[in-house]
Amino acid sequence: xxxxxxxxxxxxxxxxxxxxxxxxxxxxxxxxxxxxxxxxxxxxxxxxxxxxxxxxxxxxxxxxxxxxxxxxxxxxxxxxxxxxxxxxxxxxxxxxxxxxxxxxxxxxxxxxxxxxxxxxxxxxxxxxxxxxxxxxxxxxxxxxxxxxxxxxxxxxxxxxxxxxxxxxxxxxxxxxxxxxxxxxxxxxxxxxxxxxxxxxxxxxxxxxxxxxxxxxxxxxxxxxxxxxxxxxxxxxxxxxxxxxxxxxxxxxxxxxxxxxxxxxxxxxxxxxxxxxxxxxxxxxxxxxxxxxxxxxxxxxxxxxxxxxxxxxxxxxxxxxxxxxxxxxxxxxxxxxxxxxxxxxxxxxxxxxxxxxxxxxxxxxxxxxxxxxxxxxxxxxxxxxxxxxxxxxxxxxxxxxxxxxxxxxxxxxxxxxxxxxxxxxxxxxxxxxxxxxxxxxxxxxxxxxxxxxxxxxxxxxxxxx
Ligand SMILES: Cc1cc2nc3c(=O)[nH]c(=O)nc-3n(C[C@H](O)[C@H](O)[C@H](O)COP(=O)(O)OP(=O)(O)OC[C@H]3O[C@@H](n4cnc5c(N)ncnc54)[C@H](O)[C@@H]3O)c2cc1C
Numbered sequence: 001x002x003x004x005x006x007x008x009x010x011x012x013x014x015x016x017x018x019x020x021x022x023x024x025x026x027x028x029x030x031x032x033x034x035x036x037x038x039x040x041x042x043x044x045x046x047x048x049x050x051x052x053x054x055x056x057x058x059x060x061x062x063x064x065x066x067x068x069x070x071x072x073x074x075x076x077x078x079x080x081x082x083x084x085x086x087x088x089x090x091x092x093x094x095x096x097x098x099x100x101x102x103x104x105x106x107x108x109x110x111x112x113x114x115x116x117x118x119x120x121x122x123x124x125x126x127x128x129x130x131x132x133x134x135x136x137x138x139x140x141x142x143x144x145x146x147x148x149x150x151x152x153x154x155x156x157x158x159x160x161x162x163x164x165x166x167x168x169x170x171x172x173x174x175x176x177x178x179x180x181x182x183x184x185x186x187x188x189x190x191x192x193x194x195x196x197x198x199x200x201x202x203x204x205x206x207x208x209x210x211x212x213x214x215x216x217x218x219x220x221x222x223x224x225x226x227x228x229x230x231x232x233x234x235x236x237x238x239x240x241x242x243x244x245x246x247x248x249x250x251x252x253x254x255x256x257x258x259x260x261x262x263x264x265x266x267x268x269x270x271x272x273x274x275x276x277x278x279x280x281x282x283x284x285x286x287x288x289x290x291x292x293x294x295x296x297x298x299x300x301x302x303x304x305x306x307x308x309x310x311x312x313x314x315x316x317x318x319x320x321x322x323x324x325x326x327x328x329x330x331x332x333x334x335x336x337x338x339x340x341x342x343x344x345x346x347x348x349x350x351x352x353x354x355x356x357x358x359x360x361x362x363x364x365x366x367x368x369x370x371x372x373x374x375x376x377x378x379x380x381x382x383x384x385x386x387x388x389x390x391x392x393x394x395x396x397x398x399x400x401x402x403x404x405x406x407x408x409x410x411x412x413x414x415x416x417x418x419x420x421x422x423x424x425x426x427x428x429x430x431x432x433x434x435x436x437x438x439x440x441x442x443x444x445x446x447x448x449x450x451x452x453x454x455x456x457x458x459x460x461x462x463x464x
Pocket of ligand 1 (some may be wrong): 311
């Protein structure tokens, strides 16, 4: 049992291991020191670089405004840690409190924070994925290679998948005057994240900016020349495109495979943890010395019916890391829950997009400010008579207001009157999310079931 005395001893002489040395890992380490943890801190990361920031990789870096190696995360304070970079963790022995590294070494811990995040979903056919000209975008190395290729002015770029990353890549291509085709399996860009109504606005934005957008289409083959360079893409409607660059933007996979057999409730949607960031084991019993934060975590949220949420949000990684660190150095009632309202931003085609809450839970959508046709608006999503999410296009200064609406379960349709409401914002319309049975790459927040070991892949709306 964790007692106050044992926590005090741990805080003086304990040993914390953080696996995953990126945003969540670094912020947790800083918070641990802020909270007074004076023991040994070991940071294990499979990348060789010190922690860096990913959002600029698909924005400023691809636009050529900053180089990929200038994205290191700013440090909030010194953390006095031992860094073990360049070697992945390959296993976890819970009973012996040891992390096994891929090179065979073992690292013991008193408390462990898992922050191994996610990686880009690769193109499924390996030989095609290895063609020169086929890219994914997750790391500094990915961004540097892709930026070099864009700077060399390719003839045409194909973006496979129109989620946030795909849209941002397409936007960067157009800003650099490069011809780009976007192929999307769903009916519109961002449809999995924001639904069909807002997706239609995203489609207009793309076309207005010269993107060759093809929806309801899949890429069936990437074809190379004899030298192994990408030269064509085959689409499901029989079209063949001459392309020399393809960016695979098919969403992310959680880095949980290294925990197979560890006994933790880890799966494709992440590692289940309680509201205090403590990992669950496969029996649904909460551990007290293994914590989880960031993209790899799946945590229940009271605002969303205590269902587990899997998030790919920068702000969540920071906030959850701080909560995990706080709870690692405390016991009992001094611990606090992670109650962050999901929030995400994107920049594409000159438009600043922000969302809060869980848009894919939305049944209906109401434009509350601005107008869809102007590509400048705020809209709220309703679920069972309450506000569950909101999205803004170039109306970001209102996002905190909508966040409070979600937190207070404000009624939907909303009772307030938007200051500049237009004709197309007067009545709710179906939010028009694709059939949840179909795989979508798009949501950056996924409702992933009630049980810690449940591995639901898609959001299933509640039956009414
Ligand atoms: C191109 C891009 C653009 C983005 N833009 C936005 C945006 O505009 N807005 C927004 O809110 N969010 C955005 N995000 C998402 C945001 O960057 C993530 O939510 C955030 O990086 C999550 O941080 P994390 O530390 O949890 O995970 P990660 O950043 O994924 O870091 C996990 C780290 O753990 C390492 N690791 C994995 N497995 C192991 C192992 N076995 N052993 C050791 N180390 C391991 C990984 O290599 C990585 O270094 C973007 C992401 C990308 C890729």
